[in-house]
Amino acid sequence: MRGMKRSVLAIALGMSLTAHAWAAGKEVTPAKVRQAHDSALVLDTHLDTPANFSRPGWSIRDRHDHDGDQSQVDLPRMKEGGLDGGFWVIYTEQGSRDEAGNRAARDHGLTRLVEIREMIAANAADFELVSTAADAERIAATGKRVSFISMENASPLASDPSLLELYHKLGLRMLGITHVKNNDFGDSSTDAAGPQWNGLSPKGKALVVEANRLGLILDASHASDQVFDQLLELSKAPIVLSHTSADAMFDHPRNIDDARIRKLAAKGGVIHVNAYGGYLISIPKHPQREAALEALSQKYGEESGRDEAKVQAYLKERAEIDQRFPVPQATFEDYMRHLLHILKVAGPQHVGIGADWDGGGGVAGMEDVAALPKITERLLKEGYSEADIHAIWGGNLLRVLRAVEAVAEPMRR
Structure with a gap:
């Protein structure tokens, strides 16, 4: 399907892998992992990286470092980690729901949509906008990064829901109803x-x-459990959870219970597993730490407005806060506990990856997208087949998109 990825992938895997038995006693070698990973269409359903697109001096073409400048996704690391693409997110913080707040949300959403499209257009040799499932496969075959657009929090539509059609014409292909607060839709x-x-x-x-x-x-x-239930009932097409983890592994309102995971699978949907540490393990509340972090955010403003000097100053002060008020950090093993549990509950045909990169996701041992082959390695060691891995990384998502397209076709005539 695609050209061979950077040799650095093999080098990194060769440094970290040891021989293990899988399935019927087969050895998981670096070559086996490379084959399984390279031959899959590797997609992530939740990339918050568009928050970086307007940062002064920041470019998707440069290799960045999470500890060095707070970013987890760029073209060099996508190539290193074999990430073929995914959903660039139009995220809008839930503000006031009065007329002025709704106008601000409308303007923010449209601005972020333009920023995503501008990034793709400015890097047309490496990225291409996706409209259909068939597009995704065609684009991946050329070696370009598959670029979907999604919306997290529908508040940009509150002042005028008919804007959804405009968003669709301009590339939107996934719609998340809410974020951390209630809105006009749910x-x-x-x-x-x-x-x-x-x-x-x-x-x-x-x-x-x-x-x-x-x-x-x-x-x-x-969204709330009630919203999930109603979406599952009302939608004529399968739905997804783009970045959600398992209640059974850590009981958190943002996670989902096993019964609902089974209902999602029964209706053809897919749950994409989140790597946000606060949803993977219990991290005790630390009022002094939270107050210090809030003051730090107020001091430096939104990430998208920070130049390099501000980023470095922020990171220095953030490290001091971490040292004064340490809290537990989720690890790669914590992430895999959630992923492996969900795979057992839903089956590999109904699971994907949505790690919440550049939106708080990432764990110790999987800090950015360059580390994605570690997931493939672990799945092979757990006995999942190459076909399962292809489904998890992108096949299940494209199946849902095809089903959504099939439902829409007669409705739009």
């Missing part, structure tokens, strides 16, 4: 005020119909 899983709508609002239910008509994948990550 309840969040983490709003301290509790549910407002007991699931989807009337506007939210209408949004589901329109998403089905246009051919948008519906994403229930961050």
